[in-house]
Amino acid sequence: MINTNDMFYAKSSDAAIAEAGEYGGAVTTLLKYLLKAGIVDAVLAVERGADLYDAVPILIENPDDVIKASGSLHFGTLNLAKVVERYLDGAQDMKLAVTVKGCDAMTMVELMKRERVNADNVIMIGLNCGGTMPPVKGRQMMEDFYEVDPDSVVKEEIAKGKLIVETEDGAEKEIKIDDLEEEGFGRRTNCRRCEINIPKMADLACGNWGVIGPLAGKATFIEVCSPKGAEVLEKAQEAGVIDLEDPIPKGIEIREKTDGAMVRLADKWQDKDWEDKTGREIFSVLSEYMDDFSRCLKCYGCREACPICYCDDCCLEANNGPDWLSKGEVPPSPMFHLERMLHMVESCTNCGQCEEVCPGEIPLAKIWHEVNAKIKDQFGYTKGVEEGKPPIAYFPFPQPASK
Numbered sequence: 001m002i003n004t005n006d007m008f009y010a011k012s013s014d015a016a017i018a019e020a021g022e023y024g025g026a027v028t029t030l031l032k033y034l035l036k037a038g039i040v041d042a043v044l045a046v047e048r049g050a051d052l053y054d055a056v057p058i059l060i061e062n063p064d065d066v067i068k069a070s071g072s073l074h075f076g077t078l079n080l081a082k083v084v085e086r087y088l089d090g091a092q093d094m095k096l097a098v099t100v101k102g103c104d105a106m107t108m109v110e111l112m113k114r115e116r117v118n119a120d121n122v123i124m125i126g127l128n129c130g131g132t133m134p135p136v137k138g139r140q141m142m143e144d145f146y147e148v149d150p151d152s153v154v155k156e157e158i159a160k161g162k163l164i165v166e167t168e169d170g171a172e173k174e175i176k177i178d179d180l181e182e183e184g185f186g187r188r189t190n191c192r193r194c195e196i197n198i199p200k201m202a203d204l205a206c207g208n209w210g211v212i213g214p215l216a217g218k219a220t221f222i223e224v225c226s227p228k229g230a231e232v233l234e235k236a237q238e239a240g241v242i243d244l245e246d247p248i249p250k251g252i253e254i255r256e257k258t259d260g261a262m263v264r265l266a267d268k269w270q271d272k273d274w275e276d277k278t279g280r281e282i283f284s285v286l287s288e289y290m291d292d293f294s295r296c297l298k299c300y301g302c303r304e305a306c307p308i309c310y311c312d313d314c315c316l317e318a319n320n321g322p323d324w325l326s327k328g329e330v331p332p333s334p335m336f337h338l339e340r341m342l343h344m345v346e347s348c349t350n351c352g353q354c355e356e357v358c359p360g361e362i363p364l365a366k367i368w369h370e371v372n373a374k375i376k377d378q379f380g381y382t383k384g385v386e387e388g389k390p391p392i393a394y395f396p397f398p399q400p401a402s403k
């Protein structure tokens with residue numbers, strides 16, 4: 001019997017899926033099994049679009065199509081929770097399995113707390129994530145650092161702290177991510193600050209960290225994070241579609257150490273990004289960014305991209321509000337941003353969508369991530385959280401009762 005907190009090395013028993021998958025195809029196998037067995041109506045995953053830098057969400061209903069979305073896209077910066085809430089009606093009337101990085105999973109939980117996503121209908125297959133890279137800068141990085149035509153890159157992989165790039169002529173080049181980041185490339189700045197590498201708030205957390213020995217590079221380490229996750233894995237094993245093995249104890253240790261090292265690195269980036277991290281109050285954080293806010297074009301891009309901005313009638317567009325809301329002046333008063341902040345900041349998961357789309361290059365994710373962290377510090381949301389519990393407990397809203 002499989003239980004919450006169990007850990008496994010997993011790979012597909014289907015050779016084609018094992019080959020197509022990033023690390024043994026366990027995730028593709030589980031998604032395909034869930035569809036085929038009728039446990040879910042659809043799978044939401046991510047596939048390659050026009051090129052390697054273009055990751056697009058895909059809703060799959062035919063089990064045979066799941067393999068087309070296999071593989072990890074490190075330029076895949078999108079937030080799938082937004083897709084579920086806005087375009088799939090929060091899975092209110094459909095059973096859905098969805099692949100989630102830490103930020104997708106945390107946002108999904110926030111939307112479940114706000115009853116915008118139906119927790120009972122969603123199975124979250126978590127992917128460990130050490131960070132994603134911005135697509136446009138990624139192309140420039142290929143030219144400037146790898147000295148290759150960005151369109152000639154056919155494969156990218158992150159291993160042992162290096163970004164390894166393969167071009168169509170079969171040549172490989174690797175550069176340390178630390179070196180890329182020193183020069184302002186590499187992972188998105190919000191990802192550098194992120195401490196959630198293993199999405200334990202999902203039903204399963206899947207990644208390559210900790211897979212050592214004969215299965216290294218050929219299997220995925222799965223941690224079971226909920227009874228729902230345990231049930232899914234057990235059924236897939238019983239159906240004979242997935243091979244599970246006990247992990248090597250040293251591998252478990254390595255996974256924990258790697259996660260710890262990444263959390264410490266994220267803390268360093270927080271220290272760097274947020275001057276005087278511990279001392280200052282929320283309003284002194286905000287006042288530091290007034291110049292940045294003055295670059296606002298009032299394009300509403302941040303609101304459109306934010307997974308937590310979902311009001312049907314947005315108060316920022318009110319016709320009868322005070323001047324700063326209704327007159328359409330550019331830049332709007334900073335109150336424009338503070339108003340949005342009140343709607344979303346306690347649920348902000350530092351997913352970076354706002355900053356990514358801002359044409360004024362306002363460091364929005366950096367601002368709201370710091371304010372969110374301050375709220376937790378100053379208003380005590382972290383108080384009473386037990387060691388090792390996932391950050392779901394850090395947020396203020398209660399979980400909706402099971403329907």
Ligand SMILES: Cc1cc2nc3c(=O)[nH]c(=O)nc-3n(C[C@H](O)[C@H](O)[C@H](O)COP(=O)(O)OP(=O)(O)OC[C@H]3O[C@@H](n4cnc5c(N)ncnc54)[C@H](O)[C@@H]3O)c2cc1C
Binds near residue numbers: 023027029055080100
């Ligand atoms: C951006 C990213 C960073 C990662 N970083 C780490 C890491 O630092 N440490 C670690 O242990 N593991 C990491 N992983 C997980 C690892 O790369 C594998 O995805 C995992 O081991 C499962 O392998 P698999 O062969 O079972 O997956 P597959 O069978 O290949 O399935 C992978 C699934 O992930 C979906 N997917 C691909 N890209 C994205 C994306 N950007 N967002 C959401 N879904 C996506 C695909 O559609 C597919 O369904 C990362 C994954 C991603 C996507």
